[in-house]
Amino acid sequence: MNQYQIFYDLHYQPQPLLLANAWNVKSAQIIEKAGFSAIATSSGAIADSLGYKDGEQIPFDELLYIVKRIKASTGIPLTVDLERGYTNDLDVLHSHIQQMIDIGVAGINLEDNQGEDIFLEKLKSITNYLRETNQKLFINARTDVFAQKIDHPTETVINRAKLYKDAGADGLFVIGLKDTETVRKIVSAVELPVNVVGISALSSVDELADCGVKRISMAGILYGAGYGKIDELVHSIKQENSLSHLY
Template identity: 60%
Template sequence: MNNYEKFFQLHHQEKPFIIANAWNVKSAQIIENNGYDAVATSSGAIANSLGYEDGEKIPFSELFYIVQRIKSCTSIPLSVDLETGYANDLTKLNDNIQKLIDIGVVGINLEDAQGEEIYLKKLNSIKNYLTKNNQALFINARTDGFLQKLDSPFERILKRAKLYEDAGADGLFVTAVQDAALIKEITSSVSLPVNVVGVPKLSSIETLSNCGVKRISMAVFLYKKTYNQLENVVRDINTEQSLAPLF
């Protein structure tokens, strides 16, 4: 079984799998060494770590360099947060997809922040490209109805889930949902395996599992927690005028 097949299977097992989001080689290696079945990148974490704002402010070439380094130093399946694709031109978008496949990436998150019409054009283009070239890539369709505070977000998500599934999406990533009952309603209403981010109000893996979630992400939270700890250490060194906090 290759890494793509392993990654696909993880979304269809009885219990949800937890995927940690890395931003550099070291964080990805720590994730792998602690028994995680797959690793994903966080666009926000990578951008912030390099001094960029989130939202595709980082050039794709710089993102790709980080992804390439992570992939070359880890062996578990790697999925990439591709935001809206880092391109509006469909040929350029497919070029980006090919670059990721060439280095062994098995999945992407592709978000619909630009609206479902543009999203479907991009999704259809990617799927047609993959089919034409006999290649596989797990496409996790991220839908931001709640995050963007759109009208009737629940109904919009169900509509988009069907459109995206028909266009070839492999999973549905629903952002900014913090109510267990609502998540359960979503998972019971769509056919695609559903991915959510663990949040303070919904941090229990058992609860999310009971809601029918198949994939649980950490998004940028792992990155933030790591650097909050770093900030505490360097602040304490300066405050205490001692290097003891290092040890």
């Protein structure tokens, strides 16, 4: 079974697919060694680790290099946060998708924060390209409705979910959710497997599983927590004039 199929099937198991988000080879290897079934990248974490702001400020070639090294150094399925595709040119977008497939990537996230119409144009173009070239890639359609504070967010997400499914999306990623009641409403009305971020208010895997969530990711939270610990450590070393905290 190829890694795309393995990754696809992980969205239909009894328990949610729990994904830790990597930003370099070492973090990805730690995630794999810990026993996770797959690895996700965080665009924000990768960008920040290289001195860029999030939001496609990192050049695509630099992102591609990091993804290539992660994939070459791990053995489980990898899904990549591709933001908005790093282009509005559909031919260039196809090239970006092909380069991800050539590396061995099993899936991507694609964001709709440019608006529903532009997103659907990109999504349909990608799915047509995959169909024409007889290739597979799990497309997790990320909707920013709640984050952008769009009116009637729950209803808008549900409506977009149907459009995105019809256009070829394999999953729905809803960011900005803060309570299980809203999560449950969306999951019950959407046919696609739903992905949420495990923020502090939604940190229980069992509660999210009970809501019907099929995928739980960490976005840049793991990255922030890890470097928060390093920040505390180096400050303790400096303040106490001792390396004892390293041991």
